[in-house]
Amino acid sequence: MRTNLFTLTAAAGALALTLTACGSDDGGGDGGGDGSLAGEGSGDACVIEGEVPVGAAVSLTGAAGSYGESQRNGLELATTHLNEQEGVTYALTVEDDQTDPKQAISLFEGFVGDGTSIIIGPTLSNTAFQAQPIAQEGEVPVLAISNTAEGITEQGDWIFRDSLTEGQVIPQTVAQSVEAFGLENVVVMYSNDDAFTESGYEVMAESLEGEDITVASTLTFSKADTDFRALLTEAKNAEPDAIFVSGLIEAAIPLVTQARELGLDVPIIGGNGFNNPQLMTDAGDAAEGVVVGAAWNSASDNPENAAFLEAYEAEYDKAPDQFAAQAYAAMTIIDHAVREGCDGGREAIKAGLGNITDLPTVLGSISINENRDAEHDAVVQVVEDGSFAVLN
Amino acid sequence: MQQLLNGLFIGAIYALFAIGFTLVFGVLDRLNLAHPAVFAVSAFVGIELVEVAGLSIWLTLPIVFVVGGILGMVIERVAFRPLKDRPDAHFAGLISSIALAGMFIALLQWRYGPDTRRFPADSFPSTTFTVFGAQVTVVQVAILVISVVLMVALTVLVARSRLGRGMRAVAENPTAARVLGINVDRVTMTTFAISSALGAVAGALFAMNVNSAQLTMGTAIELKGLAVIIVGGMGSLPGALVGGLLLGLAEVFAVQYIGSSWRDLVAFGLLFLILLVRPQGLFGARKVREV
Numbered sequence: 200m201r202t203n204l205f206t207l208t209a210a211a212g213a214l215a216l217t218l219t220a221c222g223s224d225d226g227g228g229d230g231g232g233d234g235s236l237a238g239e240g241s242g243d244a245c246v247i248e249g250e251v252p253v254g255a256a257v258s259l260t261g262a263a264g265s266y267g268e269s270q271r272n273g274l275e276l277a278t279t280h281l282n283e284q285e286g287v288t289y290a291l292t293v294e295d296d297q298t299d300p301k302q303a304i305s306l307f308e309g310f311v312g313d314g315t316s317i318i319i320g321p322t323l324s325n326t327a328f329q330a331q332p333i334a335q336e337g338e339v340p341v342l343a344i345s346n347t348a349e350g351i352t353e354q355g356d357w358i359f360r361d362s363l364t365e366g367q368v369i370p371q372t373v374a375q376s377v378e379a380f381g382l383e384n385v386v387v388m389y390s391n392d393d394a395f396t397e398s399g400y401e402v403m404a405e406s407l408e409g410e411d412i413t414v415a416s417t418l419t420f421s422k423a424d425t426d427f428r429a430l431l432t433e434a435k436n437a438e439p440d441a442i443f444v445s446g447l448i449e450a451a452i453p454l455v456t457q458a459r460e461l462g463l464d465v466p467i468i469g470g471n472g473f474n475n476p477q478l479m480t481d482a483g484d485a486a487e488g489v490v491v492g493a494a495w496n497s498a499s500d501n502p503e504n505a506a507f508l509e510a511y512e513a514e515y516d517k518a519p520d521q522f523a524a525q526a527y528a529a530m531t532i533i534d535h536a537v538r539e540g541c542d543g544g545r546e547a548i549k550a551g552l553g554n555i556t557d558l559p560t561v562l563g564s565i566s567i568n569e570n571r572d573a574e575h576d577a578v579v580q581v582v583e584d585g586s587f588a589v590l591n
Numbered sequence: 592m593q594q595l596l597n598g599l600f601i602g603a604i605y606a607l608f609a610i611g612f613t614l615v616f617g618v619l620d621r622l623n624l625a626h627p628a629v630f631a632v633s634a635f636v637g638i639e640l641v642e643v644a645g646l647s648i649w650l651t652l653p654i655v656f657v658v659g660g661i662l663g664m665v666i667e668r669v670a671f672r673p674l675k676d677r678p679d680a681h682f683a684g685l686i687s688s689i690a691l692a693g694m695f696i697a698l699l700q701w702r703y704g705p706d707t708r709r710f711p712a713d714s715f716p717s718t719t720f721t722v723f724g725a726q727v728t729v730v731q732v733a734i735l736v737i738s739v740v741l742m743v744a745l746t747v748l749v750a751r752s753r754l755g756r757g758m759r760a761v762a763e764n765p766t767a768a769r770v771l772g773i774n775v776d777r778v779t780m781t782t783f784a785i786s787s788a789l790g791a792v793a794g795a796l797f798a799m800n801v802n803s804a805q806l807t808m809g810t811a812i813e814l815k816g817l818a819v820i821i822v823g824g825m826g827s828l829p830g831a832l833v834g835g836l837l838l839g840l841a842e843v844f845a846v847q848y849i850g851s852s853w854r855d856l857v858a859f860g861l862l863f864l865i866l867l868v869r870p871q872g873l874f875g876a877r878k879v880r881e882v
């Protein structure tokens with residue numbers, strides 16, 4: 200099987216070379232498989248004959264379905280924009296991992312097998328932990344666009360991400376909310392059966408300790424829970440100045456609604472899972488005063504972001520969320536990595552991703568550090584009159 | 592006080608769900624595992640009625656009750672009646688009802704997709720009462736009242752009415768009931784309809800209580816329903832009521848006094864303890880089976 204595929208791609212590569220009558224003398228050190236993806240020139244002048252295949256495995260259905268749809272929109276919009284530029288064309292394939300690690304694994308196996316140059320996704324961290332080893336073993340670069348748990352990029356040297364970790368966003372969120380609300384005594388709640396929310400909780404607890412805040416009580420729930428009244432009553436009895444919650448949006452909405460019903464009107468400060476406009480549509484007035492740290496400032500006026508907001512609204516008739524922005528930025532980053540070596544092959548993209556420094560994107564100026572994690576400024580938002588505003 | 596009320600509200604829903612479960616078991620000696628699916632279906636139907644038809648949440652409840660009743664008849668017709676003459680009818684019915692439950696959920700997924708659904712944000716009255724320092728919403732009061740009224744009505748129905756006598760006769764001995772001129776098939780079907788109608792109302796109330804409906808919500812409550820009817824005494828209606836409230840309270844007080852991570856362990860542990868002390872359940876009579 201492997202030999203067949205190899206011969207086939209090599210033959211296709213040879214054919215492409217013959218047709219274009221153009222010998223490639225740079226960036227061709229990838230091995231035969233990706234021959235047609237090596238081009239000439241560099242940066243804006245780079246021309247690659249073949250289409251660079253980009254595979255995305257995101258959760259279009261299931262618990263994380265609302266995130267995945269935004270991601271698909273962001274990726275498709277970015278691909279359209281990139282393909283309008285001269286030189287390099289991307290062939291984007293978006294598949295649904297159904298918020299199921301098993302499904303993600305089989306999608307990753309598919310992408311590794313069909314010559315895809317880079318894999319984007321999957322949407323959730325605990326899915327990523329199970330699917331990424333497939334790509335690492337198959338030596339295909341992965342760019343995570345929404346995974347915020349610690350340890351995602353530690354799985355191997357082929358794994359990169361453009362999403363800030365909880366470890367980067369939460370300390371800024373905690374520090375800014377402590378200052379803005381003058382917090383002294385808080386309650387922490389988190390779902391303890393999900394990798395993402397658990398790692399979020401650990402950072403939260405650490406930052407609260409660093410700020411010398413008293414944690415009156417720590418309450419756990421399951422990510423499938425929908426009735427939080429018993430926990431919230433417990434929280435209320437502690438008379439906190441604020442409640443910190445690490446949970447997914449599915450839990451966030453009933454939790455916030457029920458808290459307000461019980462008369463808990465203190466600020467609720469959420470992790471990345473709360474960072475979703477659905478919170479305001481479904482929880483309504485109850486969402487007022489919820490504070491969320493985010494990797495993307497929707498109100499930012501940098502030129503990349505302004506253009507993105509306009510194009511997204513024109514295309515999808517609604518405002519983008521952070522997941523769409525991170526997905527869009529991923530394509531910008533990949534494009535930069537491809538054009539740098541002017542090669543759409545797996546090895547070349549991997550090398551290019553390692554050299555991203557101060558690249559302007561919709562997320563702001565982004566760099567990828569030696570741990571293959573993205574670094575850029577976070578923003579702390581608060582829900583006011585049904586939409587996110589910057590906390591100050 | 593707040594915790595006590597929290598426990599009562601969730602317990603009332605458990606009880607209403609379990610009482611439908613136990614009715615079919617008590618009268619017909621069959622375990623209907625499509626019951627949790629009815630619970631989920633009705634929650635989605637309720638949301639659809641509010642969202643698309645624009646009905647008030649109170650008006651959806653009688654409709655959901657009827658929908659549940661119809662589903663109950665379908666369950667009886669499809670999953671139980673064709674198999675009733677088999678010597679292994681207990682297990683065959685149990686398994687075919689699981690299959691039917693799978694089909695209901697698949698249909699739900701086809702119609703609504705796998706995402707969590709919610710009532711529109713403004714469909715609930717926002718009034719809250721303060722009872723002994725505890726915050727209570729209109730919906731929660733309604734849940735408690737509706738559950739209790741339905742359960743009392745059912746108990747009266749079984750004890751007093753002609754249909755109830757028919758049910759008890761069938762429960763005692765189907766063949767003898769037939770000899771006495773009771774239409775056993777009709778009684779059986781009515782029992783299923785009532786049971787599912789109660790399960791359906793429980794589903795809609797649950798969805799209102801937490802404002803979310805998921806495809807898996809039936810599976811989540813199935814285990815609790817089974818635990819409740821075993822602890823209450825299989826087939827005992829007051830047993831299901833007390834068992835349901837007990838489980839709701841046990842969960843809440845486990846959170847308060849022991850810790851939220853221990854909730855399920857403590858709640859189910861307590862039920863297990865009751866079974867060790869009273870193997871027949873709280874209200875179950877020890878049955879002597881004639882062979």
